[in-house]
Amino acid sequence: MKILCIICARAGSKGLPGKNIRSLLGKPLIAHTIKQAISSGLFEHVVVSTDSSRIAGIAKKYKAEVPFLRPKKLAGDTCPKLPSIRHALLECEKLFNTKFDIIVDLDPTSPLRTIEDIRNCVEILIKKHASNVITAMPARRSPYFNLIEIYPGGRIGLSKKTKPPITCRQNSPKCFDMNASIYAWKRQALLKNDSLFLKKTALYVMPEERSIDIDNEIDFKFVEFLANRH
Numbered sequence: 001m002k003i004l005c006i007i008c009a010r011a012g013s014k015g016l017p018g019k020n021i022r023s024l025l026g027k028p029l030i031a032h033t034i035k036q037a038i039s040s041g042l043f044e045h046v047v048v049s050t051d052s053s054r055i056a057g058i059a060k061k062y063k064a065e066v067p068f069l070r071p072k073k074l075a076g077d078t079c080p081k082l083p084s085i086r087h088a089l090l091e092c093e094k095l096f097n098t099k100f101d102i103i104v105d106l107d108p109t110s111p112l113r114t115i116e117d118i119r120n121c122v123e124i125l126i127k128k129h130a131s132n133v134i135t136a137m138p139a140r141r142s143p144y145f146n147l148i149e150i151y152p153g154g155r156i157g158l159s160k161k162t163k164p165p166i167t168c169r170q171n172s173p174k175c176f177d178m179n180a181s182i183y184a185w186k187r188q189a190l191l192k193n194d195s196l197f198l199k200k201t202a203l204y205v206m207p208e209e210r211s212i213d214i215d216n217e218i219d220f221k222f223v224e225f226l227a228n229r230h
């Protein structure tokens with residue numbers, strides 16, 4: 001099977017400007033994900049999709065390929081990620097004259113994953129005949145027990161209600177927080193669907209200490225603390 005790795009790293013970030021190239025343990029943040037992808041030995045190509053020539057230059061320094069820059073229309077704050085990944089896939093297939101069987105997206109803001117996590121997701125995708133694989137960690141809050149919403153009119157209540165009500169967290173159904181670390185698709189599933197949640201979506205559960213996704217300064221400091229301990 002031909003497997004493509006795509007690392008999406010746009011320039012803009014409201015929560016933590018410049019986070020994709022901010023230094024973590026002496027290297028730009030994106031470099032850690034590039035190294036993991038290359039070291040996994042899974043991929044025909046490790047490609048960075050970015051709208052920034054600066055990010056492109058750094059990615060190339062760490063041996064990723066940047067054969068195109070992402071169009072600005074796919075790099076705004078409100079742009080969903082799936083169209084950018086599809087764009088990268090189709091561009092790579094034209095440029096490399098190859099049809100890829102599996103596409104793996106690694107988010108540079110989740111650097112605490114391991115090479116084994118990446119390999120395990122691809123293995124699950126193949127062995128379970130899944131359409132796609134998403135990653136998550138066990139949820140710290142349960143919508144059945146202590147996750148609340150403000151409903152229309154201002155009423156506050158649980159996000160999910162049961163009859164009889166659940167009175168302890170241990171009795172609530174297992175829930176998971178998506179950690180934005182690894183996404184893997186079969187080619188047709190990626191090209192034909194606008195949702196992550198398909199009939200044959202598989203879940204790969206990671207521990208919390210490998211699941212921090214950097215959105216703000218606190219997240220970055222926490223990742224830095226965990227990375228230094230590791």
